[in-house]
Amino acid sequence: MTGQLEIDVTATLPGFTLELAERIPLAGITVITGPSGGGKTTLLRVIAGLEPAVRGTIRFDGADWSGLAPHRRGIGFVFQDVRLFPHMDVAANLAYGARRRGAGREMVAAVIEALDLGPLLHRAPQTLSGGEARRVALGRALAARPRLLVMDEPLTGLDRARKERLQPYIARAVADFGVPLLYVTHGEGEITYLADRVLTIAGGRAAGWQPPAPRLTGRVRAAGEGWIELERADAVLRVEGQGRVGEIWAIPLGRDLSLSTRDPGATSGVAVLEGRILGPEPGEGAPETRPHGLETGGERLTIPASWVPAPLRGVEGGGPVWLSLARIRARPLASA
Amino acid sequence: MTGFLTPVLITLKLAAMTTVLLVIFSLPLAWWLATTRTRLRPLVEAVVALPLVLPPTVLGFYLLIFLSPESPLGAAWVRLTGETLTFSFSGLVVGSFLYSLPFAVQPLQTAFQSVGTGYMEAAATLGATRLDAFRSVALPLARRGVLTAAVLSFAHTLGEFGVVLMVGGNIPGKTRVLSIEVFSAVETLDYATAHLLSAGLLVFSFLVLSAVYILNRRDGAGR
Secondary structure, eight states: OEEHHHHHHEEETTTTTEEEEEESSSEEEEEEEOOOTTTTHHHHHHHTTTSSSEEEEEEEEEEOOOOGGGGGTTTEEEEOOOOTTSSSSSHHHHHHHHHHOOOOOHHHHHHHHHHTTTTGTTOGGGGGGHHHHHHHHHHHHHHHHOOOOOETTTTTOHHHHHEEEEEEEEHHHHHHHOOOOOOOOOOOOOHHHOEEEEEEEETTTTEEEOOOOOOOEEEEEEEEEEEEEOOOOOEEEEEEEEEOOOOOEEESSSSSOOOOOOOOSOOOOOHHHHHHEEOOSSSSSOGGGGGGEEETTEEEEOOOHHHHHHHHTTTTTOOEEEEEEEEOEEOOOOOO | OOOOHHHHHHHHHHHHHHHHHHHHHHHHHHHHHOOOTTHHHHHHHHHHHHHHSSSHHHHHHHHHHHHHHTTTHHHHHHHSSSSSSSHHHHHHHHHHHHHHHHHHHHHHHHHHHHHHTTTHHHHHHOOOOOOIIIIIIHHTTHHHHHHHHHHHHHHHHHHHHHHHHHHHOOOTTTTHEEEEHHHHHHHOOOOOOHHHHHHHHHHHHHHHHHHHHHHHHHHHHHH
16 A cells, blocks of 8 residues: 655744645655745755754654654655765765665666766766756765655746656666655746646645646567667557666657647647547536546546637537647656 | 063963964854844843953953952962962953954954855755764855964954053063063163064064955955
């Protein structure tokens, strides 16, 4: 059974109070989002023990963390402003936490391998590019073998291409090292690609949970240098990424997907899948505004009404659709 | 103009001992001042800075009172060592320590403040205790401040006059330091000795300070 992070705290900062009682599953990637100044960073700092004025309780998988010093919590924290130690090279930064937590050389070596850090080992942090520095910061946190990884807007300040290049490393790290991740962001692309669940925080309070973006899944049946083949009931998709045979991967659906009521034939995209709109889900509001069911390749997804082709929107019983994928960004799912 | 070697050696010994003691004592104090949120901080800062504004005679006067064999501290010292604190080399070390305290604490405090708490937090999340993080992160990052504090303490103690004269008197071979030797030489119209010692101190101080500024610059540009 999956453990939980049980939080019931009030944290008082100058001019701001965070008041929150939530249970966060300790598995996969939990994205925490919400407006700036809403308390996302404060929540991470409270969990890590970095905020002094906190009342209440924090329990990690049953263990009481209230009042426990930060260095005893075993949290890997990737800060928004990176904070690599400037007086140490990359290798020493990676070894810093590993040595203190007794993680051993094998762990450091595994992290270097997983995040492609080999070429950077003898560089000074000041000479790294923004993207490289973020990768090292993630590696430094992972190498200390954390029980929980938290990342505070770790891709802020990078251009979109760099963000998209780094996201697979994050997903890969969570899948490979089996460490649950709390990930603060307000980037739509990051939420779509990374989230297994989403918690919104605003005004110092929790404002509700959302499910992850609709996603297709597949099993890796073949893998090579930088590519995998994902096997689904209805198709085999060749996808960019580093994976191993047998892993389950997700293809989160977002802007790269378009639906049509006719077979589009050949497209400029990478794949066309057949499916069926199942009609609006039960719930409140007009049928054409409610989320709709979508069945494809034996999987049943729930998608927003705005994704449904107009003629099928709100129609009970739905009808056949074709899913065109302009490109596929897939990621490994953490095994539960 | 012979015999001035002894005051030079006494001065160097005094400056070296004072510097070592000051750096050891000032590191935790400066770290505390740089990181504490207590309202007492301005008061402690004011006390540390007092020697900057007080005339050395005032500081020396109170030290003379507090270190005298009649005072609890002075009496305890006599029982412990058989020697008085006033008019002794040990008393000079105490006086120099207090007189140069701001020159050690302030550069360290500034250096620690510029290190900030961010790296210390990162170290804590990586499993470092506070002491470990201080030793492995804050101290190396503040090394320019440590160097500056040590050199300023040393140089300031070298050039000290008033406090030393008040607390230590002018006992040849024991408490007569370089600056007092210069004073005595001028009083006895021995200008040759005064010139030699003064020029020596001037050149030495200039070289030490230049070395610090050059080192600091190179250190800053190298990273």
